[in-house]
Amino acid sequence: MLHGSLWDKILIVALPFALTGIMQQLFMAADIAMLGQLVGKEAMAAVGSNSSIIATTLSLFIGISLGANVVIAGFIGQRNEKGVHDAVHTAVLVALICGLVMTVIGELITRPLLVALAVPAELLDMAVMYLRIYLLGMPVILLYNFESSIFRSQGDTRTPLICLVISGLVKVVLNLAFILQLGMTVDGVATGTVIANLISSSLLFYFLRRSKSTIAVHMQDFRIDKKILKRMLQIGVPAGLQGMVFSLSNICIQSAINSLGADVMAASAAAFNIEIFAYFIINAFGQVCTTFTSQNYGARQLERCRQVMKISMIQDLLFSAAICGLLVWFGIPLLHLFNTDGAVVALGFIRLKYVAGLEVINTVIEIISGSMRGYGNSLIPAVITFFGICGTRITWVYTIFQTQMDFEILMIVFPVSWIVTAAAICVAYKIFMKQLNSDMP
Secondary structure (H helix, E strand, O other), rough: OOOOOOHHHHHHHHHHHHHHHHHHHHHHHHHHHHHHEEEHHHHHHHHHOHHHHHHHHHHHHHHHHHHHHHHHHHHHHHHHHHHHHHHHHHHHHHHHHHHHHHHHHHHHHHHHHHHHOOOOOOHHHHHHHHHHHHHHHHHHHHHHHHHHHHOOOOOOOOOHHHHHHHHHHHHHHHHHHHHHHHOOOOOHHHHHHHHHHHHHHHHHHHHHHHHOOOOOOHHOOOOOOOOHHHHHHHHHHHHHHHHHHHHHHHHHHHHHOOOOOHHHHEEEHHHHHHHHHHHHHHHHHHHHHHHHHHHHHHHOOOOHHHHHHHHHHHHHHHHHHHHHHHHHHOHHHHHOOOOHHHHHHHHHHHHHOOHHHHHHHHHHHHHHHHHHHHHHOOOHHHHHHOOOOOOOHHHHHOOOHHOOOOOOHHHHHHHHHHHHHHHHHHHHHHHHHHHHHHHHO
């Protein structure tokens, strides 16, 4: 990361990372498709109603894991082996503790939360069942994300991908067995998810134990370094809040979707499981931009940091434009994989047009945010995202949507919020870099 060409290296790291997210979503999409085809659109809608809650819950801790990535990558850039060792052990321990806490809290608030989100009464019990079982796996879900960040800090995105593929295949087999052989519904899919996450996190832990590099873990060395944890939180919490802002605004939108009925809920769940593939491409380059920037900034190579941002932006725009175009072009047949109901498919395509079709705008937000986090500043992107994304979407739901409660009107808010936020973050980045240049010796 510190020497030689960047064009090939960024691709080599970003594409497996993107593929990890895509594979993860493919396995989740398989859950929705199995329920839609083998159980019914009610089960599919019940699981879909939980997607924004799960995304919000995970966003904060994925952000903190990104903070761990930045801190470890910075130590690698500085060639500080003790710092790497202490940061790795701190990250793993924090993941397990946070996972246990979130399991307890989540189990207590599941039903009241889903009621507050206006999940229809006929879907509520299934939605509650799915979420409660899913939350039991929070410790291993967070462990996998933190372990993945540790591997990414040294440019290894392939090991997390391999572990995910293995666990994902097991998950598909388990889901089919639970649904077809045991007659389970959403509880079978949730149980398969928990088991799969246990497998993937255990595999990564095994590879960390066997590693010969500075990221190796040793059972006797687990402790939380308060100074390192503070730095992880300084970077990770704003990054996590930025992700939560997206998810919280989507919860608001999900509540509006729920008010439009089961067909719209099922259509939105199906479209979400398609459009999210574009996001994983966009987000992968943003995350890799963070890792490359943090290592080079740790080595005080500011010009190389600027090149990382430029190259990441170009590559991300090209790949995301291609995937967004393909998702819309093949939107109808892809939606039929989830449900063959004509009304559900037509509604799902409305969402694909406005979200997947225009998500390339989000590239600007992800890359600039990733670059600024690599420098150790994740507060500015978080604040801008809060006002640009969350503010725009919530305002839209409670003003424009209320005047015409139509699914298409609701979906237009996605590109509008991206345009507002992208414009603001471009201005902020110019100001930030000007200040950074003046502060550098």
